[in-house]
Amino acid sequence: MSVEPGRFDVDAVDAVVLDIEGTTSATGFVVDVLYPYARARFGALLAARGAEPEVARAVAQVRAEAGEPDADAARVEEILGRWVDEDRKATPLKTLQGILWAEGFARGDLVSHFYPDVIEVLRRWHADGVRLYVYSSGSVAAQRAWFAHSPEGDLLGLVSGLYDTENAGPKQEADSYRKIASSTGVAPERLLFLSDRPGELDAARAAGWRAVGVRRAGEPYADADFGDHPVVADLEQFMTGTTAVTSVSAVTAADLEEAGAVLAAEAARFASFGWMRGTSGNLSLVLSRDPLRLAVTASGRDKGELTSSDVVLTDGAGAAVGPGRPSAEAALHARVARLTGAGAVVHVHTVASVVMGQRSPEGLVFEGLEMLKGLGHPTHEVSVTLPVIANSQDMTVLGDRLEAALAPGMPAVVVAGHGIYVWGADAREARHRAEVVEWLLELELARR
Numbered sequence: 001m002s003v004e005p006g007r008f009d010v011d012a013v014d015a016v017v018l019d020i021e022g023t024t025s026a027t028g029f030v031v032d033v034l035y036p037y038a039r040a041r042f043g044a045l046l047a048a049r050g051a052e053p054e055v056a057r058a059v060a061q062v063r064a065e066a067g068e069p070d071a072d073a074a075r076v077e078e079i080l081g082r083w084v085d086e087d088r089k090a091t092p093l094k095t096l097q098g099i100l101w102a103e104g105f106a107r108g109d110l111v112s113h114f115y116p117d118v119i120e121v122l123r124r125w126h127a128d129g130v131r132l133y134v135y136s137s138g139s140v141a142a143q144r145a146w147f148a149h150s151p152e153g154d155l156l157g158l159v160s161g162l163y164d165t166e167n168a169g170p171k172q173e174a175d176s177y178r179k180i181a182s183s184t185g186v187a188p189e190r191l192l193f194l195s196d197r198p199g200e201l202d203a204a205r206a207a208g209w210r211a212v213g214v215r216r217a218g219e220p221y222a223d224a225d226f227g228d229h230p231v232v233a234d235l236e237q238f239m240t241g242t243t244a245v246t247s248v249s250a251v252t253a254a255d256l257e258e259a260g261a262v263l264a265a266e267a268a269r270f271a272s273f274g275w276m277r278g279t280s281g282n283l284s285l286v287l288s289r290d291p292l293r294l295a296v297t298a299s300g301r302d303k304g305e306l307t308s309s310d311v312v313l314t315d316g317a318g319a320a321v322g323p324g325r326p327s328a329e330a331a332l333h334a335r336v337a338r339l340t341g342a343g344a345v346v347h348v349h350t351v352a353s354v355v356m357g358q359r360s361p362e363g364l365v366f367e368g369l370e371m372l373k374g375l376g377h378p379t380h381e382v383s384v385t386l387p388v389i390a391n392s393q394d395m396t397v398l399g400d401r402l403e404a405a406l407a408p409g410m411p412a413v414v415v416a417g418h419g420i421y422v423w424g425a426d427a428r429e430a431r432h433r434a435e436v437v438e439w440l441l442e443l444e445l446a447r448r
């Protein structure tokens, strides 16, 4: 029996193996919080504890990998810093970071990050007798600290084993998955691997495992091509098979009407904000992923007065596959859903987006703002760019511009002189993000 999003059958697998960065947790947390934390402490670690066996072994590995057998502590620190900048997945770098992070977590300096859907699902799988393992490029020490110091306390009791590139091998090689299977004693076909990286899914499948991609909006691999791997937007989908993304289900008239009701309510709210004056703006929800089907608001309607039937079913190119005329911008909604894995797209004509798009055609940079956490960033100490693209009446041209402009950590694009596109996993998330992005634009407008 296959394991498909929305149809997770605990009888089909004995164990789930989890990637961390981009899958259970925000990559941004690692890059923005953990990397700088360790980097600031490499020097002190090498100076004070270079003789400890684990540190000494890692230092020897750094020298070997860098081809500099005589590198002193200062030079090793420099090499480590460069590898951090390059995001190089070097084993000794991971080991030393792991040591520092474990201590940071133990001291309470650090608390790990999990996406809001994850911990509850892991608890339910564990309660159902599904064994859970971790396979991450972060060291085993870092993984242990990560699970022991979660926002909901110590989760290590849920996990039966931890694997990294040292005890299992590289994540894109099938042999690593064979090694893990034999170490767990679980038959390959009863192991399910979850990751945000298609190359890792390929390797797991080559070893006979089941593999499902996790495509989270805003993550570095959100636009990746997952080939024929099943894909979910969050782990909750294994439990509920939400209407936002299912892999096989045919869309019924009732599904479309239900989506129409959601979109009408969202549009009424946006109209009340003054963001959908007259007939401006349009909204969509993904109803099925394979084949891609969207519910898109009907074209030319008063967006403050939509009803549940003012919605049109479209294909993955935004063309109608049922009665009615979809939004003139339906193709762009479909393109955003394909590119980002989003389950909902919001397009509104706000005054701030029109003005700021015209004033800043090169894009807008936001940093140091608590509000950025509303876009999924774990801290205000990030710098994110809101891209601006030129308007066009040709949706292919506009789609190409949007694709080229997509920026990490920013689920939105401004169309100069026109409005803004914002997306999220579902209608509520897309709305929250639209409110945050609009707030950022209004802030910028007030500043200038």
Ligand SMILES: CSC[C@@H](O)[C@@H](O)C(=O)COP(=O)(O)O
Binding pocket: 278, 279, 280, 281, 282, 297, 298, 299, 300, 301, 326, 327, 328, 329, 347
């Ligand atoms: C004042 S409506 C402008 C439209 O051309 C368009 O930009 C828009 O947002 C609404 O178009 P619609 O086809 O109703 O979805």
Ligand SMILES: [Zn+2]
Binding pocket: 280, 281, 282, 329, 347, 349, 418, 419
């Ligand atoms: Zn528009």
